[in-house]
Amino acid sequence: MKTIPHSLLLALASISLCGTPPLRAADIDPKIAEITKTAEAFVEAFHKGDAKAIAAFWTPDGDFINENSRVLKGRQAIEDSFAQLFDANKGLKVRIDIASVRFPAPDLAIEDGTSTAVAPDGSTPSRARYTNVLVKKDGHWLLSSVREAPYSEPSNYEHLEGLEWTIGEWGDEQSNGPVGRVSFEWAPATISDGTKVSATHIITPVDANTVTWQSKDQTLNGKPLPDTKQIKMKRVLQKTE
Numbered sequence: 001m002k003t004i005p006h007s008l009l010l011a012l013a014s015i016s017l018c019g020t021p022p023l024r025a026a027d028i029d030p031k032i033a034e035i036t037k038t039a040e041a042f043v044e045a046f047h048k049g050d051a052k053a054i055a056a057f058w059t060p061d062g063d064f065i066n067e068n069s070r071v072l073k074g075r076q077a078i079e080d081s082f083a084q085l086f087d088a089n090k091g092l093k094v095r096i097d098i099a100s101v102r103f104p105a106p107d108l109a110i111e112d113g114t115s116t117a118v119a120p121d122g123s124t125p126s127r128a129r130y131t132n133v134l135v136k137k138d139g140h141w142l143l144s145s146v147r148e149a150p151y152s153e154p155s156n157y158e159h160l161e162g163l164e165w166t167i168g169e170w171g172d173e174q175s176n177g178p179v180g181r182v183s184f185e186w187a188p189a190t191i192s193d194g195t196k197v198s199a200t201h202i203i204t205p206v207d208a209n210t211v212t213w214q215s216k217d218q219t220l221n222g223k224p225l226p227d228t229k230q231i232k233m234k235r236v237l238q239k240t241e
Contacts, residue, residue, distance in 0.1 A: 005022070025095060034099050037136060038141045046094075049086040055079035058143045060137065067128050067148040091120035107136035114151060127151040166203060170211060170233040182233065199225075209235040 045053035098113040133145040198216040218225035
């Protein structure tokens with residue numbers, strides 16, 4: 001199957017169009033739960049191939065702009081596009097991964113995430129980033145605007161950004177005997193030959209200048225090693241640019 005243009009794909013709430021929403025209503029904000037219930041109805045209409053019902057999830061003057069800047073304005077244009085989608089792609093599924101939902105006003109929601117279109121023939125999925133603007137009218141959440149952008153994989157820094165607080169030099173607190181020190185800094189990832197060692201290092205912040213460190217699940221050439229004891233370390237030196 002050809003790559004599916006995202007001008008014909010929807011990113012609606014925190015829902016997987018392949019099935020069940022990733023969050024239970026009891027686990028999330030009541031307003032997000034309302035949006036999720038709307039999304040469940042959208043999924044049902046999508047799986048039925050009901051383009052008219054899908055278009056009704058927009059406000060009458062709602063719009064949809066895809067990653068190629070194609071503009072669909074109003075329910076009729078959106079209905080026509082989904083009708084084309086269903087005719088050309090039987091059994092298409094879409095997965096939506098929500099990144100955030102925020103409420104600038106009580107009846108206004110902004111959702112960001114990624115959408116993945118999956119064809120039943122197993123061809124390469126098509127992905128895009130999206131931003132949805134939803135408004136609440138007469139007790140129902142409706143799409144006012146959908147914007148898509150080309151998807152790009154997160155950089156290594158984006159994956160590791162949450163560890164930036166560790167940058168610097170740390171030393172353990174024991175008053176006698178050898179003192180352990182460890183230094184963290186950004187460096188290119190490299191792979192070297194030789195002995196294969198693996199471990200899970202657990203670094204837990206206690207406060208801004210104190211962490212605990214423990215290595216678990218250690219192996220040496222595939223043979224298990226015992227876990228290390230948990231040690232407490234204090235910041236010795238703050239790394240600067």
